[in-house]
Amino acid sequence: AQKVTQAQTEISVVEKEDVTLDCVYETRDTTYYLFWYKQPPSGELVFLIRRNSFDEQNEISGRYSWNFQKSTSSFNFTITASQVVDSAVYFCALSEAYYNNNDMRFGAGTRLTVKP
Amino acid sequence: DTGVSQDPRHKITKRGQNVTFRCDPISEHNRLYWYRQTLGQGPEFLTYFQNEAQLEKSRLLSDRFSAERPKGSFSTLEIQRTEQGDSAMYLCASRMGSGSVGELFFGEGSRLTVL
Numbered sequence: 001a002q003k004v005t006q007a008q009t010e011i012s013v014v015e016k017e018d019v020t021l022d023c024v025y026e027t028r029d030t031t032y033y034l035f036w037y038k039q040p041p042s043g044e045l046v047f048l049i050r051r052n053s054f055d056e057q058n059e060i061s062g063r064y065s066w067n068f069q070k071s072t073s074s075f076n077f078t079i080t081a082s083q084v085v086d087s088a089v090y091f092c093a094l095s096e097a098y099y100n101n102n103d104m105r106f107g108a109g110t111r112l113t114v115k116p
Numbered sequence: 117d118t119g120v121s122q123d124p125r126h127k128i129t130k131r132g133q134n135v136t137f138r139c140d141p142i143s144e145h146n147r148l149y150w151y152r153q154t155l156g157q158g159p160e161f162l163t164y165f166q167n168e169a170q171l172e173k174s175r176l177l178s179d180r181f182s183a184e185r186p187k188g189s190f191s192t193l194e195i196q197r198t199e200q201g202d203s204a205m206y207l208c209a210s211r212m213g214s215g216s217v218g219e220l221f222f223g224e225g226s227r228l229t230v231l
Contacts, residue, residue: 004158033217043205045159045222052217091158097217102172104149104220106158 002027004094006107013082014115021077021110023092029053031097034068034075035104039089051075082114118142120223122208128229129198136194137226141210148191149220150183151207152176159207165191166214198230 003026013019025034036048049059051068059066063080079086089109121140129135141148146167151159162181163173167188177183180198185191195202205227209220 009156035219037222042224043227044224045207045209045220047219047221050217050219093158095217102164103161103174105161108156109158 002029002032002094002096002099002103002105004092004105004107006092006110008110009108010111010113012113012115015084016081017114018078018080019082019112019114021079021090021092021112023075023077023107025073025075025092025094027073027094027096027099029096029099033095033097035093035095036066036075036077037091037093037106039091039109041088045091048077079112082112084114084116087112087114120208120210120221122206122223122226124226125224126227126229128231130231131200132197134194134196135198135228136192137206137208137228139191139193139208139223140189141191141208142212142221143189145210145212145221146188147211147213148185149209149211150191150193151209153205153207153225154203162193162206195228198228200230203228203230 005024032053034051037045065078067076089111091106091109093106095104123138149164150162153159165185180196183193205225207225209222211218
């Protein structure tokens with residue numbers, strides 16, 4: 001069955017530091033989709049990025065970058081020059097295309113605190 | 117507002133009472149999902165609808181839980197005879213299309229506290 005592991009429960013950094021959030025997944029499907037969501041204190045999950053299993057290109061969006069490595073089943077998220085507004089819980093998620101395509105499976109989340 | 121909206125945002129109830137949550141998805145989205153999130157955990161899938169049809173239910177959804185989506189628009193999630201273990205955030209999400217490729221758009225959630 002699909003599984004997402006975010007081993008870092010909480011991370012605390014000082015503003016302007018770089019921080020990487022780890023995500024490791026398990027799936028038996030050959031086609032799958034990986035996601036990152038941000039959940040600020042208001043509670044609403046905000047979509048950040050989707051990655052297809054057949055596209056291993058890394059992606060950069062402003063201060064955010066994502067490193068997808070199928071060889072290690074990892075989809076890590078790096079925030080460069082962190083800011084206080086980045087403080088939130090971040091979730092990695094996985095959807096399978098065939099075996100269980102109705103259930104987006106989330107990790108337990110990593111709570112990031114950025115201190116001024 | 118074109119996002120997913122949920123009502124009520126907070127509900128406090130006594131054990132044994134029934135509660136109902138409502139979700140209004142993004143209007144053009146044909147798929148609607150309910151998730152439950154407890155403290156320190158990620159969202160857990162409960163059920164989903166494609167238009168008005170409820171196509172899948174998680175084993176987490178006991179027979180005290182029922183969800184509907186009449187006319188394929190808004191959805192309701194009812195919990196009967198609430199238990200303290202039902203205390204959680206209930207999240208609604210929607211998306212367009214079929215399959216699993218698209219991202220989910222989430223509402224702000226309905227927080228349930230059972231005393």
